[in-house]
Amino acid sequence: MRVTWGDCDPARIAYTARIPWFALDAINGWWEHHLGGDGWFQMELDRNMGTPFVHMSLDFTAPVTPRHRLICHVWPTRLGDTSVEFRVDGVQDGVTCFSGRFVNVFTIADKFRKSPPPEEIRRIVEARIPAAQSG
Amino acid sequence: MRVTWGDCDPARIAYTARIPWFALDAINGWWEHHLGGDGWFQMELDRNMGTPFVHMSLDFTAPVTPRHRLICHVWPTRLGDTSVEFRVDGVQDGVTCFSGRFVNVFTIADKFRKSPPPEEIRRIVEARIPAAQSG
Amino acid sequence: MRVTWGDCDPARIAYTARIPWFALDAINGWWEHHLGGDGWFQMELDRNMGTPFVHMSLDFTAPVTPRHRLICHVWPTRLGDTSVEFRVDGVQDGVTCFSGRFVNVFTIADKFRKSPPPEEIRRIVEARIPAAQSG
Amino acid sequence: MRVTWGDCDPARIAYTARIPWFALDAINGWWEHHLGGDGWFQMELDRNMGTPFVHMSLDFTAPVTPRHRLICHVWPTRLGDTSVEFRVDGVQDGVTCFSGRFVNVFTIADKFRKSPPPEEIRRIVEARIPAAQSG
Numbered sequence: 001m002r003v004t005w006g007d008c009d010p011a012r013i014a015y016t017a018r019i020p021w022f023a024l025d026a027i028n029g030w031w032e033h034h035l036g037g038d039g040w041f042q043m044e045l046d047r048n049m050g051t052p053f054v055h056m057s058l059d060f061t062a063p064v065t066p067r068h069r070l071i072c073h074v075w076p077t078r079l080g081d082t083s084v085e086f087r088v089d090g091v092q093d094g095v096t097c098f099s100g101r102f103v104n105v106f107t108i109a110d111k112f113r114k115s116p117p118p119e120e121i122r123r124i125v126e127a128r129i130p131a132a133q134s135g
Numbered sequence: 136m137r138v139t140w141g142d143c144d145p146a147r148i149a150y151t152a153r154i155p156w157f158a159l160d161a162i163n164g165w166w167e168h169h170l171g172g173d174g175w176f177q178m179e180l181d182r183n184m185g186t187p188f189v190h191m192s193l194d195f196t197a198p199v200t201p202r203h204r205l206i207c208h209v210w211p212t213r214l215g216d217t218s219v220e221f222r223v224d225g226v227q228d229g230v231t232c233f234s235g236r237f238v239n240v241f242t243i244a245d246k247f248r249k250s251p252p253p254e255e256i257r258r259i260v261e262a263r264i265p266a267a268q269s270g
Numbered sequence: 271m272r273v274t275w276g277d278c279d280p281a282r283i284a285y286t287a288r289i290p291w292f293a294l295d296a297i298n299g300w301w302e303h304h305l306g307g308d309g310w311f312q313m314e315l316d317r318n319m320g321t322p323f324v325h326m327s328l329d330f331t332a333p334v335t336p337r338h339r340l341i342c343h344v345w346p347t348r349l350g351d352t353s354v355e356f357r358v359d360g361v362q363d364g365v366t367c368f369s370g371r372f373v374n375v376f377t378i379a380d381k382f383r384k385s386p387p388p389e390e391i392r393r394i395v396e397a398r399i400p401a402a403q404s405g
Numbered sequence: 406m407r408v409t410w411g412d413c414d415p416a417r418i419a420y421t422a423r424i425p426w427f428a429l430d431a432i433n434g435w436w437e438h439h440l441g442g443d444g445w446f447q448m449e450l451d452r453n454m455g456t457p458f459v460h461m462s463l464d465f466t467a468p469v470t471p472r473h474r475l476i477c478h479v480w481p482t483r484l485g486d487t488s489v490e491f492r493v494d495g496v497q498d499g500v501t502c503f504s505g506r507f508v509n510v511f512t513i514a515d516k517f518r519k520s521p522p523p524e525e526i527r528r529i530v531e532a533r534i535p536a537a538q539s540g
């Protein structure tokens with residue numbers, strides 16, 4: 001992920017409010033990668049499935065700068081009946097800059113109503129939760 | 136309009152790409168002011184009328200900073216059969232920072248098809264085009 | 271705070287990543303209100319004091335829409351030796367949409383080094399921590 | 406360039422104000438490509454050279470959607486004594502969505518004063534202006 005001039009604030013580091021934005025792009029990218037190219041846009045419009053956020057928390061451990069690419073590691077950490085939790089770690093030049101936890105609920109998009117995810121989604125997510133964390 | 140820390144880039148002035156954003160907020164505010172509180176959101180969802188942009192051009196004459204409020208002057212300058220042109224001038228502390236010209240077409244929102252605007256809209260816009268410019 | 275068309279995503283509510291942005295604008299506005307107009311920009315450039323974020327967490331309880339103004343309630347909840355914690359609650363039309371907790375550290379801006387805040391800042395923050403929470 | 410959910414507005418296309426942002430990212434990417442990885446951030450901080458915008462104009466010819474990657478073609482079209490003009494065309498799935506013209510002036514960054522660019526920059530830009538347009 002490229003961090004650019006426009007992402008930075010006058011302290012010459014990425015503006016704090018940009019960081020959840022990067023993390024959400026990374027989660028969207030995770031879905032695209034595992035759903036054959038479908039991100040939130042296609043999930044909502046083509047699959048009638050929403051995943052609104054109910055929680056996010058982030059710890060910031062080092063500034064994010066345009067000096068290096070920002071690598072975001074994304075993985076699911078928990079799958080509930082109608083929710084999923086993701087972890088996103090942002091790393092630049094080997095240094096962890098932030099670490100975040102994000103909880104989405106699954107909804108039927110056109111009804112904006114909570115609902116268990118389709119079986120396909122459940123399998124995709126479950127298979128990618130690291131063993132130590134799902135056990 | 137408040138310009139804040141997060142709007143600025145490392146040169147300590149508002150990032151260029153933020154300025155069209157301010158100008159569009161100002162045009163949206165113009166509609167809200169003249170349509171009884173309805174901006175683009177309500178125009179699209181409640182009135183089924185879209186106003187997509189077909190052109191924008193801006194001249195930047197002074198940096199925009201968080202030191203002063205940004206006052207945006209907005210007025211329509213031309214009304215065609217299916218289009219409207221707005222001028223937006225951004226002023227800080229008495230100095231014009233940018234001046235822009237924006238052209239929208241009127242559409243039927245759910246068909247995304249060009250269409251003359253409702254008579255109410257036509258009257259509202261026409262009445263606000265300065266005389267020297269409409270003559 | 272006005273929520274506009276451009277803040278919304280295709281689900282027709284404010285995009286999740288915009289919400290920390292609103293909350294940060296609100297914290298910046300709190301400083302402006304209590305520091306005679308000085309927000310982060312002036313704190314950094316004129317007072318050589320930074321307040322980088324080390325933590326944020328948010329719970330989202332209702333969608334944010336352009337139908338209503340977004341009122342953000344901001345108050346400090348804790349003051350440490352070199353840190354301050356803020357609470358920001360976002361309310362629309364009487365409904366709480368999100369509630370967030372934000373931790374900043376105080377730094378000497380040009381050294382990017384943690385440091386206790388000036389006495390003036392300490393007094394301003396302490397006086398505004400609600401009694402039940404500081405006791 | 407990935408266009409994502411968060412870039413879209415409720416009409417389900419990229420919000421107009423995001424498009425200059427994409428175009429500026431593309432110009433920054435052009436510099437990075439031709440200056441050994443240095444974009445605006447490094448130009449300003451390491452080379453003490455600014456390139457503030459004095460003009461932008463864009464024509465929007467088709468909506469930008471998350472259905473396809475957005476390919477931005479960037480090239481310089483004119484080099485003056487203290488200014489440079491770029492063209493940016495945005496293409497999705499073979500369709501041109503927007504076409505823009507952007508004028509920057511070269512400055513000595515820490516003095517915010519107009520100045521001819523270094524000889525290296527002049528050569529890099531000149532060599533990339535298409536012949537028909539520079540002749």
